Amino acid sequence: MRIGRISIKNFGSYYGGPHEISMKDTSGIDGYAIFGQIGRGKTTIIKAVHWGLYGEVIASSIIGGKLHKKTRPYIDYKKQREGLEAEGGWCLPLVNNNAFRQGFDEMVIEVDFEHEGSNYSLIRIAKPKVKNPKNDKHMGMEISLTMDKRSIEKHRIENTIEKIMPEAISQFFFVEVDNIGAFSELLFSSQNPSIVEQVELILGIPAIDKSEEDFQKKKNKHSRKRKKLMRDANKGKDVATEHATCEAKIEQAKTDIANYREQIDSLNHEIDVIDEKLEDEPTATDLMARKKDCMKNIEDAEIKLKEHFEDRRMLIKNGFWKVLVQKGITNAIERLTVAENRKEDLQKQINLEGIQRAHHKELAVDKGVKCKVCGNRTKGSSPDEMKKAAKKVIELDESIKSKQEEIDSIGRPGKEISGLANIKTNVTLSSMDEIEFEIGRLETTIFNEITKKKAVEDELRNHDELSIQKMKNDRDTTMKKVGDLEGEEKAAIKILKIEEEKEDKLSTQLESAGTQSLQIKQLKAKIDIYNWLSDCFKKAMNEFKQEARESVQKIATDAFKQMETETEKYDRIEVGDDWSVKLIEADGNVAPVGNPGTRQTLAVCVFDGLRKTSNLQFPTFFDNPGSNISDEVIQNMAEYFWRDNSSQMVMLSHSGGLKEEETMEKYGEKLSGAWRVVYDSEGSSSIIEELM
Numbered sequence: 001m002r003i004g005r006i007s008i009k010n011f012g013s014y015y016g017g018p019h020e021i022s023m024k025d026t027s028g029i030d031g032y033a034i035f036g037q038i039g040r041g042k043t044t045i046i047k048a049v050h051w052g053l054y055g056e057v058i059a060s061s062i063i064g065g066k067l068h069k070k071t072r073p074y075i076d077y078k079k080q081r082e083g084l085e086a087e088g089g090w091c092l093p094l095v096n097n098n099a100f101r102q103g104f105d106e107m108v109i110e111v112d113f114e115h116e117g118s119n120y121s122l123i124r125i126a127k128p129k130v131k132n133p134k135n136d137k138h139m140g141m142e143i144s145l146t147m148d149k150r151s152i153e154k155h156r157i158e159n160t161i162e163k164i165m166p167e168a169i170s171q172f173f174f175v176e177v178d179n180i181g182a183f184s185e186l187l188f189s190s191q192n193p194s195i196v197e198q199v200e201l202i203l204g205i206p207a208i209d210k211s212e213e214d215f216q217k218k219k220n221k222h223s224r225k226r227k228k229l230m231r232d233a234n235k236g237k238d239v240a241t242e243h244a245t246c247e248a249k250i251e252q253a254k255t256d257i258a259n260y261r262e263q264i265d266s267l268n269h270e271i272d273v274i275d276e277k278l279e280d281e282p283t284a285t286d287l288m289a290r291k292k293d294c295m296k297n298i299e300d301a302e303i304k305l306k307e308h309f310e311d312r313r314m315l316i317k318n319g320f321w322k323v324l325v326q327k328g329i330t331n332a333i334e335r336l337t338v339a340e341n342r343k344e345d346l347q348k349q350i351n352l353e354g355i356q357r358a359h360h361k362e363l364a365v366d367k368g369v370k371c372k373v374c375g376n377r378t379k380g381s382s383p384d385e386m387k388k389a390a391k392k393v394i395e396l397d398e399s400i401k402s403k404q405e406e407i408d409s410i411g412r413p414g415k416e417i418s419g420l421a422n423i424k425t426n427v428t429l430s431s432m433d434e435i436e437f438e439i440g441r442l443e444t445t446i447f448n449e450i451t452k453k454k455a456v457e458d459e460l461r462n463h464d465e466l467s468i469q470k471m472k473n474d475r476d477t478t479m480k481k482v483g484d485l486e487g488e489e490k491a492a493i494k495i496l497k498i499e500e501e502k503e504d505k506l507s508t509q510l511e512s513a514g515t516q517s518l519q520i521k522q523l524k525a526k527i528d529i530y531n532w533l534s535d536c537f538k539k540a541m542n543e544f545k546q547e548a549r550e551s552v553q554k555i556a557t558d559a560f561k562q563m564e565t566e567t568e569k570y571d572r573i574e575v576g577d578d579w580s581v582k583l584i585e586a587d588g589n590v591a592p593v594g595n596p597g598t599r600q601t602l603a604v605c606v607f608d609g610l611r612k613t614s615n616l617q618f619p620t621f622f623d624n625p626g627s628n629i630s631d632e633v634i635q636n637m638a639e640y641f642w643r644d645n646s647s648q649m650v651m652l653s654h655s656g657g658l659k660e661e662e663t664m665e666k667y668g669e670k671l672s673g674a675w676r677v678v679y680d681s682e683g684s685s686s687i688i689e690e691l692m
Helices: 042-054 077-081 097-101 154-164 167-172 177-187 193-202 205-233 238-280 284-317 320-363 383-410 413-421 429-461 465-511 518-563 596-614 631-643 660-670
Strands: 002-009 019-022 031-035 058-063 066-071 107-115 118-128 139-147 570-575 581-585 620-623 649-653 673-679 686-690
Touching (some): 019 673, 019 686, 031 042, 042 107, 042 167, 042 649, 139 154, 205 518, 320 413, 518 596, 518 631, 581 596, 596 631, 631 649, 631 660
Parallel strands (some): 031 649, 620 649
Antiparallel strands (some): 002 019, 058 066, 118 139, 570 581, 673 686
């Protein structure tokens, strides 16, 4: 499977749209990068693809020391319409808040992808069924899927997607940082049955195990039939009667155990539902505390608002009119200063030209003169020289007159500057701007807190403390029922074990109690064959698991040595039969791995080993792989994954991981595409900017 295009509309932090990422590249390079600060909407892209494929997004949270998982709703009226989303919550709605408030028409995810030579186009849409939807009952979902431009029937779409990429193994390809952290803890846990299930799932072992289970079922079926025939052959004998009674008790015990387990699972589900309701349903004390917080915030804001009103009044009283005219005064002083400088320049020029005029006037008379400028005495001027000197005197007279007229027109700017300086002040308009900004901000805060307070008061009016207490009592009662049933289940399991041991002994007695018919012998032969086939499958399965484990170990070790900075310290990653992980040092000792960054690096390497061993070709999204991992290791990790073009590799990172400028400069040639996720100009919606 290879993704060609992702389109997002009104999903999560993405308002409007479509917001698109195109991966339709034919260069053969399949490395991609998505950058963005924390909370800007990178992980939402992964969630969008997941919802597009499977129609749901699961949120998880630890509540009361227990892991709770819950499907994220499309909408949440209380949080989205009444502006309470700032109060948090771990199970956030999928529809964009702004879109919901504006009366959105639809939330749409489109994913174009290629699989085994065919081109698919998937569109999943969630839209309101009523004008003002308040919960998911008011929402509808539509899905369409085409393969090579031919529509796939709606009832076959989900099954088609599941065959292409089973949802159960998607966690190994849509890798969020929380998954890496949780997976790394499981890998180093002394008891990790869940990790065995997850690992064997991606390797396809459950599907193979099913064949061995089928042999066991057939063997058990023939075994029951054979024992019945042997009882019939020994009818009337005590051993036959006891065996029949024993077998009936075994079947009854199995039925009881199955019934107890079904009831326990059902009651545990009821407890989970009650826990979720209680988590969403605050007590009256909680609501009163929230109301008190709102009133305190309103009171604090009103006190500050009053202070800013007083600051503004005093600013106006103490000559704020001067502030309002400061810009004009400053401009006037600048103009007058230019004029004053011009006036001084003109006066200097007049003085110089006056000296030149006196010089040329003396040259214009017919006698030798001593020049006041150069100190030399002339021998007298010729008629032509006298004529030129007289002409120069006239020119200087005109120039001096023109400059004097300009000086007279300029007036007395220095005096005007002195007058304006008396009303110039150091108080600036920005002082008033700051006060006005704070007044506006505080008024908005008061309005928002009043809105929240009103919403809390509405909750209090509709609040049913008795109902909440009843839910708590129901939870306690249900938990007691679970405890009682678990006790009954243990007792039934004990009875089953006793009766099975007894049944084995009675079966042996039946074997030797009389002659065996041909049919009994044939059934025995079939049972032996199924036992042989089951043993062969178990042996083959153990060999397969061993080969898979060794493959994962080898690939993970190779990856770790290319990512780790101190490779000489380590020999290999060792993967146990229970898929626990040990890091072996060069001297053969087990390395202590307490550092979260090293654990996460090892988890990423095991992820890579599992993906490659499974031979599943799916696009992989690594969300913020740099969490807790050093800069140098994360750079090596990027180099490792982007060098391998066997499948799409999309790495999403904030500035604490892969740094955009450095990554683009260093790995640009190894990338087929790169994007930056930022907020829009209003800071309320994510947008995707293409970098290459």
